[in-house]
Structure formats: C-alpha cells, structure tokens
Amino acid sequence: MSFLGDVVKYFGSEWSFGHFHISEPHVIAGFGTGNDKNTILALCGDGSMYKYKFSPDTGDMRREAYHKFLQKNDEEQT
DSSP, X not given: OTHHHHHHHHHHSTTXXXXXXXXXXXXXXXXXXXXXXXXXXXXXXXXXXXXXXEOTTTOOEEEEEEEEOOOOGGGSOO
C-alpha cells in the first residue's frame, strides 16, 4: 500500500494530466464509457452533479453539464 503515497502526490502536482475543481468535499467520481468516452462524472454530497469532458491529447478539461438534484430546506419554494 506504500504506492498510494506516490499516487496522491501525482494527482496533487501540477504535472498530472488534467485538472478540475469542485468545492464540495464529499464527491463520488467515475469515468464515462461508450458515447460518454473521455468524460468524468462527479456526484456531490450537496445534491449536485458535474460532467467534465477531457481531451486525451492535451488533457484540457471542459465542463459539459451541471445539475442540482437536491435543495436544502431553506432553498425550497413554499
């Protein structure tokens, strides 16, 4: 398990392949397949979902979608 330290250093460095930032601390992420090849989906604890597309040639990341599925009680309309 000592290799995990190197993996964490890589993703935190400027030299990793692509970057995107989400301010929500609780995130589950996965890679798209089929027609959504070269995408990353992020489901956040605040009820939001992000979809990013990346270029396998350059590593450029572009947000393709954002949806908010849940709202806090004080944000709900009465």
